[in-house]
Amino acid sequence: MLPTFRYVAKQVIGTGYRFPIARTLCSAKENTVTKEDLEKLVKNNKVVVFMKGDPEQPRCGFSNAVVQILRMHGVTYDSHDVLSSDDIRQGIKDFTNWPTIPQVFINGEFVGGCDILLQMHQSGDLIEELKKVGIKSVLLEQAEKEEADKKK
């Protein structure tokens, strides 16, 4: 449950706006996070999230939305703070060929970002996807309980 990179973020956060030149320099450097590393990370738990900040203190509204949705469903998951590592931040984007953070994985499969998770939550698909990997959503449990209470 404890996110691997939690709290390391503060060392890197520092100085605010990152200038494009810095980004160019960073990307010219060899990325130390390999595809194999990321494959291992995304399969380490049934649900894995790459986000900005950590679940207790998300540093982006989109990441926060993902945290809130997963909390509603009572899901425990691995979280990785991309602000703590430029290599992970760029590495995961290359890995999924997806340009933005947060990124959500279920059973090692890339599911999408905030918008997709939100729409899956609204449509009920998220409950189904969680069920497939053996996670029973708290929302489903509540609904079943209410249903049972009604029948009594």
Add this chain to the structure above:
Amino acid sequence: MSAVLRAASNCRQLCKSYSTRMASTGPIQSAIQETLTENLQPVHLEVINESYMHNVPKGSETHFKVLVVSEKFENLPLIKRHRLVNELVKTKLEGNFVHALSIEAKVPSQWSADYKVDPSPNCRGGFGK
């Protein structure tokens, strides 16, 4: 009576397009609008610059939200719709992807004219930090 309703609806549309234009469209916003219009022939398209909600200089074009309603999304799962939009924007901006692009990609049957786009969640200061 129906004439009155029609007039009211025309006015609403006019107001809407007016307010969209008033919010001075920047070059990136125009580019996004252009590529999505060209490639997806949407029945409805909204490209909203949400940068003002974030910790960036005034007038920035960093954070966007798009609502695209297009028949081209028919039979495509969400993730493919989003990938399609992302790819088009990335190609158009020659790899300089925007910092945030929130996407609602719908087929015409999932959309009606009174549908309103929700603004994106509040910023929590993660940009560029």
